[in-house]
Amino acid sequence: MFYRQMETRKWQELDQAHYLHPFTDHKALREIGSRVAVRGEGVHVWDTEGRKIIDGLSGLGCVNIGYGRPELVAAASAQMSDLSFCQSFFNTTHPAAVLLAEKLVKLTPEGLNHVFFQCSGSEANETAVRAIRRYWDLQGQPGKKLIIAREYAYHGSTHLAASLSGLEPMHHAGGDVPMPVVHRIKTAYPYREKPAAMPDDEFGRLAASWLEDKILELGPENVAAFFAEPAQSAGGSIVPPMSYWPAIQDICRKYDVLLALDEVVMGFGRTGKWFGSFHYGITPDLMQIGKGLTSGYLPLSACLMSDRVADVLIDKGGEWAHGYTYSGHPSCCAVALANIEVIESEGLIENAADTLIPHFEARLAEFTDHPLMGDVRSVGLMAGLELVADRATGEAFDGALRVGQHCSAEGLSRGLAFRANGDTMALMPPLVMTVGQMDEMFAIVRAALDATARHLGMA
Structure with missing residues (x-):
């Protein structure tokens, strides 16, 4: 392979000269080398x-x-040979995207019958926000613009996704983040937030009440959605009590706040079920997925929308001026289908x-x-x-x-x-x-x- 033609130090020198890494102190990296x-x-x-x-x-x-799965390599190669690229604009579709959308609807919680494809979790969350804002506009409630998210959350690194995220270093990376449309509540972090004598189930309900308090503070007529991960990964592997999510869902329904669930990390088997939604008993209005969708072999993400949301966009919205060049990329979709087949067959x-x-x-x-x-x-x-x-x-x-x-x-x-x-x-x-x-x-x-x-x- 080509990489064997140079010593490690030569690769490190080229890396330092040209390649900017994500979430990296590049000055420190120059001291140790990649x-x-x-x-x-x-x-x-x-x-x-x-x-x-x-x-x-x-x-x-x-x-x-895992790495080196020939089934995924073969799927990518076959799709690239047949149709290396196909845009999804201008009334065009292709089999791999159609079949993957159908498969995802069968695997995810009931009612999530519509799929919009992107390349990353950040983009999936951006799509979810765009859909939510458009939904409320079409419903004649343009004042419902505010979004509630949590401390220690991670929803991505684009401008709005970084605003949804609750990791302080991200808010100092430039770009006036977080945006004022996003409001924050504490998360269900038992080790740091639970009173010592309080049972776990009681703490789960207490932590959920922080969402209700924030909705009432902002005014239900102003709150569009609550964004959250089933359990929080990058924030420190924070795991809520089992009582937390049923209470959260009840609060969202009570105040007509959409629930957007970020399953980018928790999906595709991480909890011992297909999605964290099934582990915690959550039925979201929107679900964002990625990562394990292709097992990282090619970049692909998706935002799944419930009938409640998608039907309004379809029936009332006309053209939804949103999308990406690589939405539903054929090779990425083919690899995702092969990945799901491996998960199921094995x-x-x-x-x-x-x-x-x-x-x-x-x-x-x-x-x-x-x-x-x-x-x-x-x-x-x-x-x-x-x-x-x-x-x-x-x-x-x-x-x-x-x-x-x-x-x-x-x-x-x-x-x-x-x-x-x-x-x-x-x-x-x-x-x-x-x-x-x-x-x-x-x-x-x-x-x-x-x-x-x-x-x-x-x-």
């Missing part, structure tokens, strides 16, 4: 130094069926629910008494290990110590990629991971935590 990944197979990735690394993050929560979601998730939860429980551990939380195959300076009080580390980053580096040096969301260490393994590979992953997690504790003098 890791140059060159090959993936199953749950492993190799770099130019020959290191074999367990991908404990499924890429970024997307490579659910029973990956059933295996996750029956075997992997119980083992994952049991192994996570072994970390609760670690000297760095404040909280261990998970839903399905997504976990957060929150590291704290004081286990008794939950006092966080000084951010300048970059404890999470240090722990992540300790893991990578031992052959595991896992992510630091602040000082919460995130794990999102692929659905094709075996129990043995999971045990190997957790052995490295233990070693990385122990090394970090020694580094801090807390072993």
Whole structure:
């Protein structure tokens, strides 16, 4: 392969000279140099130094069926040979987009019968906002423009998606973010927000009441929608009590506020069900999906709309002047269909629910008494290990110590990629991971935590 023609340092020099990475301190990167990944197979990735690394993050929560699947390569090749590109403007369609839309309607919660395709989760959320605003205009309620989102949310990096997101560093990256149309509430974060003596189910209802309080503060006649992830990934693997979502849905219906559910990370088996909606019993008005839709092999996302929303856009709206050059790209849609076929034919979601998730939860429980551990939380195959300076009080580390980053580096040096969301260490393994590979992953997690504790003098 072409990448073997240069040494790692040469690749790093070219990288530093020209390639701007997402969410990166580029000055710091110049000091250490990029890791140059060159090959993936199953749950492993190799770099130019020959290191074999367990991908404990499924890429970024997307490579659910693992790397190197020939079925997806074949699907892309066949579609590119037949029809490499087809725009969806000017009354044109093509089979791959039609078949994928039909399939997604069958897999998702009842009533989501209309699909709009994009390339990224950010774009799917942008589409959802455009649809929501258009819907209320057509319903004769143009005053319903405000959107409520949560602290620690991540909905993407475009201007409006970054505004929906509740991660403070994103709001300092330029562009007058967040936009004033977005209003924020606290999230259902039991470790940080739940009173010690309060039962989980009671806290779930309390956290849901924060939405009702905000709707009443803003005026129901002004609130268009509530945007949220079923469980929050980039914000620190925050998992709500099971009582939270039924209460949220009741509040949205009570005040006629649309519910837009961001399933970009939680979809396609992460919870042991097809979507987080099924895990929590949610019936959204709009659902945004991506990542696991193609297992990251090609960029594709979708915004699914309920009949309630889409019928108004169709019957009353005339031309909806919104879309993208690559909406419903044939090759991306063909790969998504092949990806879904792999998930179904190999029973990956059933295996996750029956075997992997119980083992994952049991192994996570072994970390609760670690000297760095404040909280261990998970839903399905997504976990957060929150590291704290004081286990008794939950006092966080000084951010300048970059404890999470240090722990992540300790893991990578031992052959595991896992992510630091602040000082919460995130794990999102692929659905094709075996129990043995999971045990190997957790052995490295233990070693990385122990090394970090020694580094801090807390072993």
